Amino acid sequence: MLGKLLGRLVAGTALVASCAAGAQEPVVVGIANFGPHPALDQSVSGFKQELARLGYVDGKNVRFVYSDANFTPAMIPQILNQIEANKPSVILTVTTPVSQAAITSVSDKRIPLVFVLISDPVAAGLVPNWNQGGPRFVGSASAMDYDAVLEFARQIFPDAKKFGVLYAPGEANDVVAMKSIEGAAKRAGLALQAVSVDSAIDVQQRTQMLSGVDFVYAIGSSLVQSSMPALASVTDRYRIPILSAETELIKKGVVAVSYAASYQVQGAHAARLAAELLKGRKTTDLAPIKPGRKDYAALISRKKFAQLGKPVPAAFEHCNCFVD
Known part of the structure; x- marks a missing residue:
């Protein structure tokens, strides 16, 4: 009887250990913002909400690491380095100055980058054309009509x-x-x-x-x-x-x-691209998204x-x- 009880205890302990070993850490998603501003904040909010709709829920299977430069260009490399230290699976870069700085400041070239609120990512040197992402970047452009x-x-x-x-x-x-x-x-x-x-x-x-x-x-x-x-x-x-x-x-x-x-919609467009990258697709497999008139x-x-x-x-x- 005692042997059976010990056997069950060992089996139960092994099962718990197995579950703990199989539990996955939340995916880390970095957000590098130029500074606190209603428009920029709306895009970040739209990004998070759309990721949640796609199954990446903050506090459950995703952890967001946010930092902003308080509109101080000299601080941008520092905030990007802080985010990279958390080993993110993807980084959202908000505005052109932050996105351009990420090319050199994010040293791990395996981390895919997603931009938002950039009028012309081709002119900014982030993507080769409007039909294909670059070797590191793809994103949601704010090209106005x-x-x-x-x-x-x-x-x-x-x-x-x-x-x-x-x-x-x-x-x-x-x-x-x-x-x-x-x-x-x-x-x-x-x-x-x-x-x-x-x-x-x-x-x-x-x-x-x-x-x-x-x-x-x-x-x-x-x-x-x-x-x-x-x-x-x-x-x-x-x-x-x-x-x-x-x-x-x-x-x-x-x-x-x-x-x-809508800034919120532009953030949502970026989230859909980020979700594809989290599934293993490459930035070069995707194309930048422009807002349509319906947006x-x-x-x-x-x-x-x-x-x-x-x-x-x-x-x-x-x-x-x-x-x-």
């Missing part, structure tokens, strides 16, 4: 003849965006006044150069979007509405209208239009796009 943006601008600002744009010449995304906007402006029959900004300190002064425009289009620039309150403090004085490529600040009364591809949405602030003394066109009165 500026013809669609300005078509919308003509509808929401029907009397507009001229618009202004601030951009950072040191950011690859901004340079690419401006080339596309110039062409779209000509096709839309709108005059464009572009003003370069080198740092956040310059924003208020440079925005004054746009005093004669009918609206300002705030592109999805890290520098411009992080300085939106300063930009709006000037445009409000001139009663110039802002059309933004970022959706969060309209809810805070900073801008009058936004029209953009775009408009938000309008009646309160801001009234504050600026501008009417909301009657064509929008029944749209499901007002935030107030």
Whole structure:
């Protein structure tokens, strides 16, 4: 009897040991962000939510390692090194500066990299073309359809003849965006006044150069979007509405209208690519994803239009796009 009991105990112990040995550690997914900002945070949130939908649930079979550079370029290599030290199976890089730095800062070339919120990954040197991922990178591009943006601008600002744009010449995304906007402006029959900004300190002064425009289009620039309150403090004085490529600040009364591809959806696109890489596919097996028109949405602030003394066109009165 005692022998049978000992036999069962040994067998039970062996079973527990076997289960423990077979238990898998959670997959580590790194997230390297340029800094805390509503737009960037939405993409990270969309990335995590879509991974969970695909079966990679935080705290169960996946562990996220997050770090950001607080919008300080010199800190980017450091945060990437911290993430790499956790031996991630894939790393999400948010914005162009972080993604470009990852090529040299992430020394283990076996770790696949997924970018998000990059206007042109080809120009940024991350992928060879729009049909194939690079040897280390694939991702979700935020390439805007500026013809669609300005078509919308003509509808929401029907009397507009001229618009202004601030951009950072040191950011690859901004340079690419401006080339596309110039062409779209000509096709839309709108005059464009572009003003370069080198740092956040310059924003208020440079925005004054746009005093004669009918609206300002705030592109999805890290520098411009992080300085939106300063930009709006000037445009409000001139009663110039802002059309933004970022959706969060309209809810805070900073801008009058936004029209953009959802940052959350862009993060979800990146998650689908990351899931394929976690299954063993290579970055070169996949292609970058661009947002389609179905991913775009408009938000309008009646309160801001009234504050600026501008009417909301009657064509929008029944749209499901007002935030107030």
